[in-house]
Amino acid sequence: MFRKCLASLALGPAVTPLSLNVAIPRITGIIAPAASQLVQRRTVHQLPAQGRPPKILITGGLGQLGIECAKLLRSQYGSQNVILSDIIKPSPAVLENGPYIFADILDFKGLQKIVVDHRIDWLIHFSALLSAVGEQNVPLAVRVNIEGVHNVIELAKQYKLRIFVPSTIGAFGPDSPRNPTPNVTIQRPRTIYGVSKVHAELIGEYYYHKFGLDFRCLRFPGVISSDPPGGGTTDYAVAVFHDALRHGKYTCYLRPDTRLPMMYIEDCLRALLEFMKAPNEQLKRRVYNVTAMSFTPEELVNQLSKHVPNLHVTYKPDSRQLIADAWPEVFDDSDARRDWHWQHKYDLAHLVDFMVKDVQENYINGDNQQQQTLQI
Numbered sequence: 001m002f003r004k005c006l007a008s009l010a011l012g013p014a015v016t017p018l019s020l021n022v023a024i025p026r027i028t029g030i031i032a033p034a035a036s037q038l039v040q041r042r043t044v045h046q047l048p049a050q051g052r053p054p055k056i057l058i059t060g061g062l063g064q065l066g067i068e069c070a071k072l073l074r075s076q077y078g079s080q081n082v083i084l085s086d087i088i089k090p091s092p093a094v095l096e097n098g099p100y101i102f103a104d105i106l107d108f109k110g111l112q113k114i115v116v117d118h119r120i121d122w123l124i125h126f127s128a129l130l131s132a133v134g135e136q137n138v139p140l141a142v143r144v145n146i147e148g149v150h151n152v153i154e155l156a157k158q159y160k161l162r163i164f165v166p167s168t169i170g171a172f173g174p175d176s177p178r179n180p181t182p183n184v185t186i187q188r189p190r191t192i193y194g195v196s197k198v199h200a201e202l203i204g205e206y207y208y209h210k211f212g213l214d215f216r217c218l219r220f221p222g223v224i225s226s227d228p229p230g231g232g233t234t235d236y237a238v239a240v241f242h243d244a245l246r247h248g249k250y251t252c253y254l255r256p257d258t259r260l261p262m263m264y265i266e267d268c269l270r271a272l273l274e275f276m277k278a279p280n281e282q283l284k285r286r287v288y289n290v291t292a293m294s295f296t297p298e299e300l301v302n303q304l305s306k307h308v309p310n311l312h313v314t315y316k317p318d319s320r321q322l323i324a325d326a327w328p329e330v331f332d333d334s335d336a337r338r339d340w341h342w343q344h345k346y347d348l349a350h351l352v353d354f355m356v357k358d359v360q361e362n363y364i365n366g367d368n369q370q371q372q373t374l375q376i
Helices: 066-077 092-097 108-118 131-136 138-159 192-211 233-247 265-277 297-304 319-325 334-339 348-375
Strands: 056-059 082-086 100-102 122-125 162-164 214-220 222-224 249-252 260-264 287-289 293-295 312-315
Touching (some): 056 066, 066 092, 066 265, 108 138, 122 265, 131 138, 131 233, 131 319, 138 162, 138 214, 162 265, 222 265, 233 249, 233 297, 233 319, 287 334, 297 312, 297 348
Parallel strands (some): 056 122, 082 100, 214 287, 222 260
Antiparallel strands (some): 260 293
């Protein structure tokens, strides 16, 4: 999966720091320390023991980003220093790639044990229900996306971890400027997914200012990878490749002119790694927009038609159209480009080229071989 492009993601040899999908999460009480115990912001860099690379825990690790994130971090810090976790049984391929453990983000004591036993320094928190799935089960989304964040934020404060929590274009709403959407603006999302992400941004910033927690957050656009769709509103941009290459047709649930920010997974993971490695003094804020491009379903289909000439796409907007209509059309990530020198590599043409190759090699060809074996 994800080809060999991880090699191009490696940012040089592994470095030694000088000082960092769906889990069914129980919230524990949070005890505030006395004012004299508060950590100053200048000391947010919590460093592993000198000469030791960071030990990293990834929660919700079997979702869209976790497995490939683990591969990238292992290429930087060593296989045994990056622990993938979830509540789902992993495949043999996941187990072969490096350490995997069970971790329920609602079990606070269980998380404490993991951090202590494995000497964790960085926590990357991917556990979440995505936008469309969250609307179908709001109570579960509240538990996973809000209570789960409470647990990992408090855990990071207690054990002085560097913590990364991804946010999303879904953290904005219909009252936000859409083209472009700046880093700091009004946020009034109308999905539980968006509400939970705004909550995560704010509580993370609060813990940074109050306790000196090294909290880091990137607002990602739609992330496109060859993995099958996972329930997000932007997942049409993944599903179209699978359907087009299998059947030569696709029914899109958004209007053809629905413009949304997007990013290829390689750019997404590289942004995460660069952000996590950035010196704290470079960061002017704790939450940044990042993006690579913006396109509509029609523009994507036109580019994909160069690879699938007889591609037939119909448009039947459903409830996801209402979600997309409240989201940014163009993301302003100039703060990230200025502060820690973020630069994307993939535009629409390159994204389509790589996605066609990925889906064909990893899914279509594999399905055909399996079908032939069954027939034999």
